Amino acid sequence: MSNIQMGQAERLKKEFELSGKECNHSFGKLKEYYLGTATGDYRCSNCYEVL
Numbered sequence: 878m879s880n881i882q883m884g885q886a887e888r889l890k891k892e893f894e895l896s897g898k899e900c901n902h903s904f905g906k907l908k909e910y911y912l913g914t915a916t917g918d919y920r921c922s923n924c925y926e927v928l
Contacts (some may be wrong), residue, residue, distance in 0.1 A: 881907040881920055892927035904920035 886909060893900070904923035909916045913916045 879922070880908050880910055881925075883911040883916060884911055886920050886925045890920075893924045898924075900926070902926065903916060 886907070900921060900923050901908040902921045902924070904921060906928055907919050907922050907925075909927075910916040920926065921928055
């Protein structure tokens with residue numbers, strides 16, 4: 878499992894939403910961090926939606 882910063886995840890999520898594609902969240906998950914501290918959330922590694 879990899880990690881991602883919250884700000885980066887939000888930017889990538891918006892890009893994915895603009896693409897009009899759909900995601901079934903079967904691509905794996907990323908542990909979300911904010912300024913080096915885990916938020917407790919996980920993100921889909923394809924669409925970056927909070928799981």
